[in-house]
Amino acid sequence: MTDLRQQALDYHEQPKPGKISVALTTPAETADDLALAYSPGVAEPVREIAENPDNVYRYTNKGNTVAVISDGTAILGLGNLGPLASKPVMEGKALLFKRFANIDSFDIEVKHNTIEDFVNTVANIADSFGGINLEDIKAPECFVIEKALIERCKVPIFHDDQHGTAIVTAAGMLNALEVQGKQLKQAQIVCLGAGAAAIACMELLITCGAQRENIYMLDRKGIVHTRRDDLNEYKKLFANNTDKRTLEDALEGADVFVGVSGPNLLSAEQLQLMAAKPVVFACSNPDPEIKPELAHATRDDLIMATGRSDYPNQVNNVLCFPFIFRGALDVRSRQINDAMKVAAVDAIREIAKLPVPEGVLHASGCNKLEFGKDYIIPKPMDPRLLANVAFAVANAAVETGVSTIDLPKNYMGMGNS
Secondary structure, three states, X not given: OHHXXXXXXXXXXXXXXXXXXXXXXXXXXXXXXXXHHOOOOOHHHHHHHHHOHHHHHHHOOHHHEEEEEEOOOOEOOOEOOOOHHHHHHHHHHHHHHHHHHOOEEEEEEOOOOOHHHHHHHHHHHHHHOOEEEEOOXXXXXHHHHHHHHHHHOOOOEEEHHHHHHHHHHHHHHHHHHXXXXXXXXXXXXXXXXXXXXXXXXXXXXXXXXXXXXXXXXXXXXXXXXXXXXXXXXXXHOOOEOOOOOOHHHHHOOOOEEEEOOOOOOOOHHHHHOOOOOOEEEEOOOOOOOOOHHHHHHHOOOOEEEEOOOOOOOEOOHHHOHHHHHHHHHHOOOOOXXXXXXXXXXXXXXXXXXXXXXXXXXXHHOOOOOOOEOOEOOOOOOOOHHHHHHHHHHHHHHHHOOOXXXXXXXXXXXXXXX
């Protein structure tokens, strides 16, 4: 662990501090170049944009930019450490946008006193970018912030801790249930955790076919049920009319466990209570709700996923957010709606069923990957994610009327007309 700590610090400090920089895309070597780049030449695109605001996409990089914005109130698993401490994470997010989808990102850390302050700050700068990726904002404030920004902004707003996690979870979950011979509509689901990721995951699973009455959500006080008087408006959506009160009660005969809570909260004895062929997504990082070694030693009939890269079936948001934004930006979508999220789910899960290219096997350090218990979610290095997910998202945006331009001809090589 000490070695990892030092390696991580060196990685962020050398050869120069940080993980991102700005690169020029046009010549800037001669006096003529500078006269075009700035005064007097820059006045011409200014006039064009003033006459028609859509021209900003022709003459600036707005259409390929995302702002990654946080207030640092829920940094990874570290908690509320403030905006400045969130900067390495936001720079990391910008790195992933560039690496996987060639999107230019700018990290912005906002210091604020009230939710209204934060919303006003982001709303006032939103038009500078093609989209806004909200990150590491604690619940329930994150729900209020995202809703307010969606209402006020003309560019897509996406809180990745909610929706990115939900999309990858849903894709993996649908594939896991398929392998286990089960249907989402009939599945009894236990969700340990009731924060932003938990609520978004369950809402998207419902959109994909899960039944709300079959979901048992638990917070620190136990099952979220209708007779509790301490629930916020978001938890109330999952208040189950049940006499069950404990995790053990909920797990009895359950088909699915989703953990977005904390380490080692699911015991071997509790796992034994689940139905035959269970699906366990223990996604707390870095330590899952139950260690895979213990889970597999306890049940030989389960499918297991975690948030970690050193085990099979990693639930990793990078499978989603770069490509969601790529598709949204390329059709100038005004929002990222449910249809676009479901399109991403379907595209991601279908890639896992395709033969895996040799390059992906090599990059993943695997000799073989084949759709089944240990491979229900694609690897982040799979190049098909960019084309397939971006196309699916862009196409859904066009079909649901939230895009402002049509799908480009032969977009992502998919042969559309």
